[in-house]
Amino acid sequence: MIVYNFLFFGLNYYLxxxxxxKMDIGYKVDENRYHRFDEKNHMIYRRLWDKSLSTYxxxxxxxxxxxxxxxxxxxxxLDFAFVKAGWTVYEKFPFAFAWEDDSTNNQDYxxxxxxxxxxxxxxxxxxxxxxxxxxSYGASLVGIANVNNKWIYKTGFVRPRxxxxxxxKEEIRMGKLDDSSLEHPIEIPKEFNKVIVMAIEMDAKAIxxxxxxxxxxxxxxxxxxxxxxxxxxxxxxxxxGYKAIQCGNDTALSVPLAIEAGLxxxxxxGILITPEFGPRxxxxxxxxxxxxxxxxxxxxxxxxxxxxCQSCYECADACENDAxxxxxxxxMKRSSISNNPGVKKYYVNVEKCFEFWIKNSSDCGACIAAxxxxxxxxxxxxxxxxxx
Ligand code: SF4
Ligand code: SF4
Numbered sequence: 001m002i003v004y005n006f007l008f009f010g011l012n013y014y015l016x017x018x019x020x021x022k023m024d025i026g027y028k029v030d031e032n033r034y035h036r037f038d039e040k041n042h043m044i045y046r047r048l049w050d051k052s053l054s055t056y057x058x059x060x061x062x063x064x065x066x067x068x069x070x071x072x073x074x075x076x077x078l079d080f081a082f083v084k085a086g087w088t089v090y091e092k093f094p095f096a097f098a099w100e101d102d103s104t105n106n107q108d109y110x111x112x113x114x115x116x117x118x119x120x121x122x123x124x125x126x127x128x129x130x131x132x133x134x135x136s137y138g139a140s141l142v143g144i145a146n147v148n149n150k151w152i153y154k155t156g157f158v159r160p161r162x163x164x165x166x167x168x169k170e171e172i173r174m175g176k177l178d179d180s181s182l183e184h185p186i187e188i189p190k191e192f193n194k195v196i197v198m199a200i201e202m203d204a205k206a207i208x209x210x211x212x213x214x215x216x217x218x219x220x221x222x223x224x225x226x227x228x229x230x231x232x233x234x235x236x237x238x239x240x241g242y243k244a245i246q247c248g249n250d251t252a253l254s255v256p257l258a259i260e261a262g263l264x265x266x267x268x269x270g271i272l273i274t275p276e277f278g279p280r281x282x283x284x285x286x287x288x289x290x291x292x293x294x295x296x297x298x299x300x301x302x303x304x305x306x307x308x309c310q311s312c313y314e315c316a317d318a319c320e321n322d323a324x325x326x327x328x329x330x331x332m333k334r335s336s337i338s339n340n341p342g343v344k345k346y347y348v349n350v351e352k353c354f355e356f357w358i359k360n361s362s363d364c365g366a367c368i369a370a371x372x373x374x375x376x377x378x379x380x381x382x383x384x385x386x387x388x
Contacts, residue, residue: 033342039156040182074212074382086220096227117241139198143261216362242290254283262295265305270348278373318370323352
């Protein structure tokens with residue numbers, strides 16, 4: 001299930017980098033080989049320009065009518081309507097990924113009191129309040145990390161101000177723009193020295209139907225929750241007179257930031273595994289200049305995942321397209337340009353993963369459902385899901 005963080009999930013996002021630490025953070029980086037990621041190499045964009053892919057110019061609509069006409073459980077019109085509608089806030093809400101305030105929209109509360117910076121006397125206690133607020137806005141988990149420039153994309157797509165995801169990427173998705181639209185330099189100004197990383201839980205019962213469509217709906221709904229959570233958190237910070245940059249999978253690699261923020265570990269599956277929900281989460285983040293106390297990586301859990309993945313192959317066994325590594329140990333050799341070079345970890349074959357997504361007419365999630373850390377005991381038939 002790797003690709004949606006790939007796609008909207010970020011195919012590479014999980015699949016990449018990470019750095020050395022005095023303590024074992026679960027992956028190693030060769031600083032001589034590592035370089036910041038170019039977003040055009042994300043599978044979701046590669047399908048638009050990389051003619052070597054079997055999925056070149058293909059997307060979910062390719063097989064959707066055949067699925068619906070087959071009346072197969074979990075692939076009916078009801079199922080696909082459920083998935084598509086789940087994306088609504090993520091795709092249609094223009095303010096979701098803003099880098100600044102829409103100052104025309106503060107009339108009811110006035111604007112004068114917003115201009116002065118709120119004094120933060122006790123950073124630790126204020127950080128706890130930020131975490132409480134993040135959960136009020138919908139985050140299932142929240143952590144704080146220092147901004148590590150290594151994880152910021154080198155180049156990528158920059159949204160026009162206050163334009164929805166759907167509108168901003170309309171032409172890219174239709175393949176009408178040349179590669180340069182995906183190659184804007186990405187720089188986070190130095191004053192943004194903290195990042196608030198939030199994880200949104202995906203519904204366990206829906207994920208248990210994977211790769212059927214209710215599992216894809218769990219992901220699309222979590223994406224819309226991400227958009228809501230980061231938009232509210234960004235505005236909260238601005239209301240205190242500070243700055244915020246709201247991001248989903250864009251702008252920077254979410255997985256290493258989440259690990260540094262203490263939210264979990266990287267495993268064979270190639271995405272973040274959390275102690276609470278396993279890999280059954282979506283990630284989003286807000287870069288900010290507001291004073292905050294950073295968290296530490298969860299070294300105990302990182303060690304636990306490392307040891308578990310050495311003898312567990314559940315995610316690899318669950319993948320219908322053999323996209324997940326069955327090697328006993330992590331390797332430095334990447335499997336494609338969608339992975340950054342110079343990172344020792346388990347690589348996922350994102351091309352194979354995406355091929356299955358096209359066949360499935362959605363993301364999949366079978367690997368997520370299978371991981372014991374997701375705490376899903378049994379697969380649920382889609383017909384049973386609708387009766388739960
Ligand atoms: S099970 Fe395989 S195809 Fe499905 S999301 Fe995971 S890696 Fe991709
Ligand atoms: S399913 Fe097993 S091998 Fe795969 S990530 Fe989870 S614990 Fe690791």
